[in-house]
Every structure is written in C-alpha cells, then in structure tokens.
Amino acid sequence: MTQKVHLWTAAFCAAVASVSIADMTIPVAAQQPAGGGDQTRTDLAQTDSAQTDPAQIDHAQIDLGTKTYAQKCSHCHGPNMINAGTITPDLRRFPDDKERFFTTVKMGKNGKMPPWGDLLSDDEITRLWAYISSRRDR
DSSP: OHHHHHHHHHHHHHHHHHHHHHHHHSOGGGSOOTTTTOOOHHHHHHHHHHHHOHHHHHHHHHHHHHHHHHHHTHHHHOGGGOOOSSSSOOGGGOOSOHHHHHHHHHHOBTTTBOOOTTTSOHHHHHHHHHHHHHTOOO
C-alpha cells in the first residue's frame, strides 16, 4: 500500500512539473486565445474555411492535440511521445484504432493509466487522437 502511495505521489509531482514546463514551452500559435476561448469574426471565418478543407481540419486538430498532450499526457508518456516504453507504452506505436484509444483514455488501463473520461471532453480526446495519429511510426 505504501508503495502505491509513493508511486501516485511521484506521478502527481511529475505531472505538476510537466504542466508547468509545458506551459512555458508551448509555442504561442498552439495556445488558445487569452480571452477565455472567445472567437473573433476572423477566427470564426478561419474555422468555417477549415471545415471545408480536410487538411486544415487535421492541422488545427493536431495543433490543439499537441497542447492537450503536453499538459495532460507528457508527464507519463514523455515529451513528444518519446519514452523508454518500459512503464508506459510508446504512443507512436499505438495501433490505428480510434475506438480503442477513446476507451483507454476514458476508462484507463489495467490500473496503471488513470481514467481521463471525467477530465477530458470528447473533443479533446479527438484532438489527442489527431496528434498521436500524426506521430505514428509508419
């Protein structure tokens, strides 16, 4: 029991440090507007044009997924998804299975990965999937 407490305490400290570092290092272009997410007419026009161009949709989703990954996932899965792969899986090798990814993120996995279903929206998980899929080893 004590070992689990120490493990979760270490994971929590790593998460706090990772989020602090991520907030300092994420490029300005990947950050959301400072106005609490309010969109200007220009932003809305860009969103509308992105909805008609699949390449722009993917790029926008990937950019937002990159930020979410840095804030929520990198402390365990490594910055830029690079880790030893001994404790957490190398997400660059995650199978091309969106449903499995969603289930794993929402419900957790084998008591090692905590469930994120209450903390991440479906849109955020979709953005994470876009980012992870873009980095997949081919």
